[in-house]
Amino acid sequence: MKPVIALTKGRLEKQFLAFLESLNYDIQPLKEKGRKLQVETEHFYAVFAKGVDVATYVEHGIADIGIVGEDILLEFEPDVYDLLPLPFGKCRLAVAGEQKAENKFAKQRIATKFPNITTKYFRERGKSVDIVKLEGSVELAPLLGLADDIVDIVETGNTLRENGLVVKEEMLSISARCIANRNSLKLKKAILAPLIDSFRIEEVAI
Ligand SMILES: Nc1ncnc2c1ncn2[C@@H]1O[C@H](COP(=O)(O)OP(=O)(O)OP(=O)(O)O)[C@@H](O)[C@H]1O
Numbered sequence: 001m002k003p004v005i006a007l008t009k010g011r012l013e014k015q016f017l018a019f020l021e022s023l024n025y026d027i028q029p030l031k032e033k034g035r036k037l038q039v040e041t042e043h044f045y046a047v048f049a050k051g052v053d054v055a056t057y058v059e060h061g062i063a064d065i066g067i068v069g070e071d072i073l074l075e076f077e078p079d080v081y082d083l084l085p086l087p088f089g090k091c092r093l094a095v096a097g098e099q100k101a102e103n104k105f106a107k108q109r110i111a112t113k114f115p116n117i118t119t120k121y122f123r124e125r126g127k128s129v130d131i132v133k134l135e136g137s138v139e140l141a142p143l144l145g146l147a148d149d150i151v152d153i154v155e156t157g158n159t160l161r162e163n164g165l166v167v168k169e170e171m172l173s174i175s176a177r178c179i180a181n182r183n184s185l186k187l188k189k190a191i192l193a194p195l196i197d198s199f200r201i202e203e204v205a206i
């Protein structure tokens, strides 16, 4: 029996494949998948889904293991075992906005894909803010007057820069994480351990 791994489609999928390749796994079947959403490889079955759905498939035990951004775990708090950080998908969450802009709204209004993370962050600092939930291109919100600021992922900072926005507060650093279903970890330990252990690499500080 092979384990089932749920992979976040898109950006993390590409980085995970490069990671697998660096560990000498044969990723040819994954590279050739076309539009298929399930692929069998020598060591595991892979299924491809959006990040939050990866967490759902793992929570329900459909997938034994998942590769997902830490932002998804913090925002949705799925009931899964958060096993280990992975050396890709590195970025940070930040509050950003226009450099000099006075707040337009009486109560600071924040646009974000991450309402739960945002509410918690400001609550812990004794501040109550209004949240506008968006699904993408969050940087538009302050430019168009929908919100004062945003809470979003920053990697290179190019998206902020090219839209005339600046980081106002660094919130936290995040990376991709390897998660696991709680029962799978107990019942399928023998087949999961070699895979999980192979993902556990020490990062070299430079
Ligand atoms: N610019 C970035 N640099 C590095 N990692 C990122 C960046 N943006 C997102 N991520 C990480 O990659 C994960 C997947 O992001 P991605 O943008 O591919 O999917 P998404 O946010 O669900 O968007 P889409 O709706 O386009 O699929 C995020 O959960 C986050 O952890």
Ligand SMILES: O=P(O)(O)OC[C@H]1O[C@H](OP(=O)(O)OP(=O)(O)O)[C@H](O)[C@@H]1O
Pocket: 135, 136, 137, 138, 139, 152, 153, 154, 155, 156, 157, 158, 159, 160
């Ligand atoms: O600092 P950077 O390297 O510019 O990366 C940050 C951008 O990447 C993500 O957006 P994504 O490309 O996923 O598009 P989205 O706005 O539709 O979520 C994120 O939401 C930022 O907009």
